[in-house]
Amino acid sequence: MRMTKNRGGMFRLILLCLTIILILANCKEEENLTPAQKLASRGKGLYVTNCSACHNQNPAVDGAVGPAVKGSNFELLKARIVEGTYPAGYTPKRTSQIMTRLPLNDDQIRGIEAFLNAP
The missing domain is CATH 1.10.760.10 (Cytochrome c-like domain)
Structure with a gap:
């Protein structure tokens, strides 16, 4: 059971990191315009x-x-x-x-x- 909880938490952490990266990438693109x-x-x-x-x-x-x-x-x-x-x-x-x-x-x-x- 602990493995499942850790995987779910890890998935959410990865998803959060990807979201932040995408937001920052869009901000960077806007700065270059x-x-x-x-x-x-x-x-x-x-x-x-x-x-x-x-x-x-x-x-x-x-x-x-x-x-x-x-x-x-x-x-x-x-x-x-x-x-x-x-x-x-x-x-x-x-x-x-x-x-x-x-x-x-x-x-x-x-x-x-x-x-x-x-x-």
């Missing part, structure tokens, strides 16, 4: 979480509901995401009005813009 890359990385997380279900995981490809959004600028993103409108003079790719508004701030929208315009 430029400010623009960090902004785009945060924007990617916001895009995947909030936008990809309708617009596609790949922003260069049309989604089931929303069009491709690769290359979108801040003015368009803010108007669509926050206000549910389009900038003056903009011709929409689709005429539907079903996009949900999201309470994102300017910094978050700039992150999404950075992701959508990253090479």
Whole structure:
């Protein structure tokens, strides 16, 4: 019986160590990014979480509901995401009005813009 308890404890210790190593590795990767890359990385997380279900995981490809959004600028993103409108003079790719508004701030929208315009 003691062998089993020690193995379980050892397994948990190894799992904890691996988790810590992965967290530290991710922190190291973040440190090596430029400010623009960090902004785009945060924007990617916001895009995947909030936008990809309708617009596609790949922003260069049309989604089931929303069009491709690769290359979108801040003015368009803010108007669509926050206000549910389009900038003056903009011709929409689709005429539907079903996009949900999201309470994102300017910094978050700039992150999404950075992701959508990253090479």
